Amino acid sequence: MSQSPRNGAPVWVGVxxxxxxxxxxxVGEDGSLGRVARRSTPGRSVEPRQVEDALxxxxxxxxxxxxxxxxxxxxxxxxxxxxxxVVFAPHLPWRSDPVRDRLSExxxxxxxxxxxxxxxxxxxxxxGAARGARSVxxxxxxxxxxxxxxxxxxxxxxxxxxxxxFGHMQVVPDGAPCECGGQGCWEQYSSGNALLRAARSSLxxxxxxxxxxxxxxxxxxxxxxxxxxxxxxxxxxxxxxxTEAAAQGDxxxxxxxAVVGDWLGVGLANLVAALDPELLVVGGGVSAAGDRLLExxxxxxxxxxxxxxxxxxxxxxxxxxxxxxxxxxxxxxxRRRVLGGAQE
Amino acid sequence: MSQSPRNGAPVWVGVxxxxxxxxxxxVGEDGSLGRVARRSTPGRSVEPRQVEDALxxxxxxxxxxxxxxxxxxxxxxxxxxxxxxVVFAPHLPWRSDPVRDRLSExxxxxxxxxxxxxxxxxxxxxxGAARGARSVxxxxxxxxxxxxxxxxxxxxxxxxxxxxxFGHMQVVPDGAPCECGGQGCWEQYSSGNALLRAARSSLxxxxxxxxxxxxxxxxxxxxxxxxxxxxxxxxxxxxxxxTEAAAQGDxxxxxxxAVVGDWLGVGLANLVAALDPELLVVGGGVSAAGDRLLExxxxxxxxxxxxxxxxxxxxxxxxxxxxxxxxxxxxxxxRRRVLGGAQE
Numbered sequence: 001m002s003q004s005p006r007n008g009a010p011v012w013v014g015v016x017x018x019x020x021x022x023x024x025x026x027v028g029e030d031g032s033l034g035r036v037a038r039r040s041t042p043g044r045s046v047e048p049r050q051v052e053d054a055l056x057x058x059x060x061x062x063x064x065x066x067x068x069x070x071x072x073x074x075x076x077x078x079x080x081x082x083x084x085x086v087v088f089a090p091h092l093p094w095r096s097d098p099v100r101d102r103l104s105e106x107x108x109x110x111x112x113x114x115x116x117x118x119x120x121x122x123x124x125x126x127x128g129a130a131r132g133a134r135s136v137x138x139x140x141x142x143x144x145x146x147x148x149x150x151x152x153x154x155x156x157x158x159x160x161x162x163x164x165x166f167g168h169m170q171v172v173p174d175g176a177p178c179e180c181g182g183q184g185c186w187e188q189y190s191s192g193n194a195l196l197r198a199a200r201s202s203l204x205x206x207x208x209x210x211x212x213x214x215x216x217x218x219x220x221x222x223x224x225x226x227x228x229x230x231x232x233x234x235x236x237x238x239x240x241x242x243t244e245a246a247a248q249g250d251x252x253x254x255x256x257x258a259v260v261g262d263w264l265g266v267g268l269a270n271l272v273a274a275l276d277p278e279l280l281v282v283g284g285g286v287s288a289a290g291d292r293l294l295e296x297x298x299x300x301x302x303x304x305x306x307x308x309x310x311x312x313x314x315x316x317x318x319x320x321x322x323x324x325x326x327x328x329x330x331x332x333x334x335r336r337r338v339l340g341g342a343q344e
Numbered sequence: 345m346s347q348s349p350r351n352g353a354p355v356w357v358g359v360x361x362x363x364x365x366x367x368x369x370x371v372g373e374d375g376s377l378g379r380v381a382r383r384s385t386p387g388r389s390v391e392p393r394q395v396e397d398a399l400x401x402x403x404x405x406x407x408x409x410x411x412x413x414x415x416x417x418x419x420x421x422x423x424x425x426x427x428x429x430v431v432f433a434p435h436l437p438w439r440s441d442p443v444r445d446r447l448s449e450x451x452x453x454x455x456x457x458x459x460x461x462x463x464x465x466x467x468x469x470x471x472g473a474a475r476g477a478r479s480v481x482x483x484x485x486x487x488x489x490x491x492x493x494x495x496x497x498x499x500x501x502x503x504x505x506x507x508x509x510f511g512h513m514q515v516v517p518d519g520a521p522c523e524c525g526g527q528g529c530w531e532q533y534s535s536g537n538a539l540l541r542a543a544r545s546s547l548x549x550x551x552x553x554x555x556x557x558x559x560x561x562x563x564x565x566x567x568x569x570x571x572x573x574x575x576x577x578x579x580x581x582x583x584x585x586x587t588e589a590a591a592q593g594d595x596x597x598x599x600x601x602a603v604v605g606d607w608l609g610v611g612l613a614n615l616v617a618a619l620d621p622e623l624l625v626v627g628g629g630v631s632a633a634g635d636r637l638l639e640x641x642x643x644x645x646x647x648x649x650x651x652x653x654x655x656x657x658x659x660x661x662x663x664x665x666x667x668x669x670x671x672x673x674x675x676x677x678x679r680r681r682v683l684g685g686a687q688e
Contacts, residue, residue, distance in 0.1 A: 078651060088654035096654075135503045147618075151500050158620020159479040160655055168650030169614040173516060180650045270513040274491075274618065276502020306512030306524045307422060310432035310440075311504055 010069035013062050014331030015055060016116060016324070017041065017075045019091030019143035022051075024058035025324065026066070027331035031127035033324055037061035041092070048093050052103060059107065068109035070338045072330025073099070074119035076146065081161035083113050090179045091143060112334040117146035117164055118155060119329030120283050120319065125150060126332055128281075128320035135277045138319070139166060139268065140284035140326075141293075144179075145187040149275065167191065171267060190263035192239045192286050198256035199242045200234040203227060225250040243289045254292070261293045265300025265316075272314060273306050283319030290318055354413035357406050358675030359399060360460060360668070361385065361419045363435030363487035366395075367668065368402035370410070371675035375471035377668055381405035385436070392437050396447060403451065412453035414682045416674025417444070418463035420490065425505035427457050434523045435487060456678040461490035461508050462499060463673030464627050464663065469494060470676055472625075472664035479621045482663070483510060483612065484628035484670075485637075488523075489531040493619065511535065515611060534607035536583045536630050542600035543586045544578040547571060569594040587633045598636070605637045609644025609660075616658060617650050627663030634662055 011034070015024040020041055026034030039054040059071055077089020084101065086094040104111040114122075121138040124130040130138070134153040140146040145167030149156040156163050167187030168180050175184025188194060203226060223232065226245040230236040246253035268280055280301075282294060298316050302308050319325050355378070359368040364385055370378030383398040403415055421433020428445065430438035448455040458466075465482040468474040474482070478497040484490040489511030493500040500507050511531030512524050519528025532538060547570060567576065570589040574580040590597035612624055624645075626638060642660050646652050663669050 078654065088651040149619075151495060152498065154496065156495050156619070159622035159658070160620055162620040162651070162655060163618065165617045165620075165650055168617045170610060170648060171514070171517070173610070182648060182650060185650070266514060266517070270614070271618065273509045273512045274507065274615065275493075275500070276504055276507040276509075278503035304514060304526060306509055306526060306529070307432040307506070310422065311506060314503070 008067075010067040011063055012069050012072070012331040012335050013059050014072045014119075014327030014329070014334070015058060015074065016119075016326040016330070017051070017055065017073060017092065018116065018326075019076050022054050022058045023324065023327055024055075024062040025327055026062055027328050029335070031123070031321075031328060033328070034062060035064070036324060044089075044091055044093055046093050048097055048099075051093060052099075052106070055103065056106070068107060070110040070112065070334040071103070071107060072119070072327070072332070072334035073103070073111060073113045074116035074326035074330040075099075075113060076116050076142070076144075078162045078165070079113055079115045081157060081159070083161075086113070087162075110334065110338050112330065112337050114330060114333055115146070115148065115161070115164065116140065116326040117148040118157065119327070119333065120321070120325035121148035121150055121155060121281075121329065122332055123321050123325045123329035124281055124283065124319055127328065128325065129317045130279060130281050133279045136279045136281060137268075137271050137275060137277045138281045138283060139264070139271075140319075141191050141264070141282060141286035142284040143193055144191045145267075146284070151275070151277075166267065166271065169267065169270065171263070171270075186263070186267045190260050190267060192284070194263070195239060195242055195256055195260045195286060196237060198259050199226060199253055200237055202252040202255060203230070203234045203237065224252055226253050239285060240288075243292075246289065246292055257289055257292045258296050260286070261296030262300045264293065265297035266304050268297060268301045268316065269304035269306075272301070277314055280314050280316045281319050282316060283321070283325050285323050287318050288322065294318060352411075354411040355407055356413050356416070356675045356679050357403050358416045358463075358671030358673070358678070359403060359418065360463075360670040360674070361395070361399065361417060361436065362460065362670075363420050366398050366402045367671055368399075368406040369668065369671055370406055370408075371672050373679070375467070375665075375672060377672070378406060379408070380668065388433075388435050388437050390437050392441050392443075395437060396443075396450070399447065400450070412451060414454040414456065414678040415447070415451060416463070416671070416676070416678035417447070417455060417457045418460035418670035418674040419443075419457060420460050420486070420488075422506045422509070423457055423459045425501060425503070427505075430457070431506075454678065454682050456674065456681050458674060458677055459490070459492070459505070459508065460484065460670040461492040462501065463671070463677060464665070464669035465492035465494055465499060465625075465673065466676055467665050467669045467673030468625055468627065468663055471672070472669065473661045474623060474625050477623045480623045480625060481612075481615050481619060481621045482625045482627060483608070483615075484663075485535050485608070485626060485630035486628040487537055488535050489611075490628070495619070495621075510611065510615065513611065513614065515607070515614075530607070530611045534604050534611060536628070538607070539583060539586055539600055539604045539630060540581060542603050543570060543597055544581055546596040546599060547574070547578045547581065568596055570597050583629060587636075590633065590636055601633055601636045602640050604630070605640030606644045608637065609641035610648050612641060612645045612660065613648035613650075616645070621658055624658050624660045625663050626660060627665070627669050629667050631662050632666070638662060
């Protein structure tokens with residue numbers, strides 16, 4: 001791949017490869033971001049090449065002609081302990097492909113590959129909500145739930161690099177089927193997809209108000225704000241629409257956040273029982289809703305946590321770096337590794 | 345408290361303060377055990393003094409006249425990060441009492457206080473099933489479920505010393521009420537108490553075979569082995585009776601183990617999703633049943649674990665040190681701290 005550098009200073013590019021979209025940007029040493037390039041993720045059933053073409057486009061757009069110092073990839077899936085492969089990713093087509101080396105060769109620059117949530121935690125600990133904390137659980141709510149752990153100041157990757165897959169902890173026996181093959185996984189109840197499902201099912205109910213035995217008093221007259229936004233077609237509803245509708249007072253949207261937030265707190269209580277962190281940070285796209293999501297989560301955490309009256313219930317903070325946390329952390333990791341600094 | 349040393353060599357005594365019993369023994373530097381002294385735990389609603397009197401009796405009996413070099417206490421509850429207090433213990437009367445210093449003064453010897461599961465993990469890593477492993481989750485099944493974590497070779501205590509309380513992770517929404525005040529906690533479905541409940545409810549069913557609409561073909565003719573053991577009174581049934589009856593082929597007892605073992609595996613899958621350890625060790629009294637408990641747990645783990653086909657499912661091993669693991673680890677910790685060695 002040839003480049004015509006308009007600018008002599010090589011840049012570190014971070015890329016977030018999520019279940020629905022790819023984000024890429026140049027990340028400065030102070031954590032500042034260049035313009036963010038966006039692409040849709042082609043899906044899980046395409047050829048890996050199609051995802052990699054989208055990555056290449058996003059990286060080129062982000063670098064905007066500058067030479068690459070290195071690229072950090074934050075992937076929504078299991079990354080092996082050596083950081084060479086995506087071992088498994090429910091929403092991506094990679095299956096143990098040697099992604100890192102293939103892209104490094106293709107792009108002619110060092111590439112670091114890491115789980116997206118681990119990247120986000122690295123970023124939050126460096127520039128964001130977890131600065132100064134030594135014992136942190138990060139939960140990222142995007143399409144599903146990811147997560148990452150820092151205990152006693154060190155990121156925990158697990159024996160096989162798979163720690164932090166909180167979204168697939170079972171919270172309901174024989175519960176909702178999950179794309180991972182399991183049932184009742186936490187992310188079926190608390191995630192971007194869960195939020196959409198909750199909102200869509202309520203929409204369906206309130207648009208079918210002619211049915212006998214409907215929701216009675218809770219059915220609102222005329223189309224709701226969310227119905228207007230999606231033009232009466234629940235399939236067109238997006239997470240940002242639900243967030244916006246809730247902000248503007250739509251009751252159905254607010255109810256969806258209350259449900260998903262409550263489940264968030266139940267799962268957080270499980271993590272606190274197991275790990276006793278000093279701080280919980282919630283990131284990912286859904287966390288843009290802020291306290292609308294986090295306040296019901298805090299209430300459920302206090303309600304569900306063992307011995308809550310005998311301990312300090314850890315604060316639940318929104319991630320400070322927004323949806324770009326993953327790509328920022330990936331760029332930080334790439335920079336550190338290429339420059340030979342510390343590993344986290 | 346005066347002692348008349350019959351023997352010049354001071355001894356390290358480990359004490360396990362469990363929900364139903366106190367165990368104490370001298371622990372040699374090679375992990376060897378002296379004779380184990382046993383007392384009943386007076387319960388959760390008595391004065392702390394009564395528990396402490398039982399501890400004193402057990403320590404005296406274990407030391408058998410030898411001078412004390414130090415006592416390690418493994419307590420079935422939350423121990424604060426400084427190791428001075430039991431902050432909260434569902435089955436014990438201590439509530440933030442300064443237990444360590446009070447007993448140290450009373451006994452005239454150094455005392456170390458630590459969570460019982462953390463002690464058991466220290467012992468298993470030193471002498472038992474986890475030797476050589478760097479990333480281990482220990483689950484102890486006694487009256488309830490306790491647990492402890494070692495990640496990257498270091499014991500994880502949590503920000504407030506409360507990590508590893510796996511038994512109070514919720515596995516069933518609005519499930520069985522727990523002594524902790526929560527509902528649906530894991531230990532309500534997989535623990536010594538859960539095993540007894542499962543066995544007793546089946547006993548009740550099979551002894552009431554005259555009821556209309558009973559269990560039909562699954563009702564066995566005549567009293568079962570477990571019924572003989574408890575003389576037809578389910579309240580007299582104990583965990584060891586269920587274990588023994590299962591070993592001798594009692595179907596009701598075997599079914600109870602299958603149910604509790606399955607729930608064990610479901611919870612282990614949650615811990616593996618979150619922490620990705622290389623090894624799972626199951627200790628506590630119930631683990632004496634060995635594969636009768638662990639085989640259904642392994643099956644449920646493989647069934648429930650996210651991406652099981654894309655990863656090495658960690659082995660589930662029985663603790664090697666039996667019900668004395670906690671007191672052994674407590675003595676190891678006391679010896680290390682008094683002699684100024686490493687903290688774990």
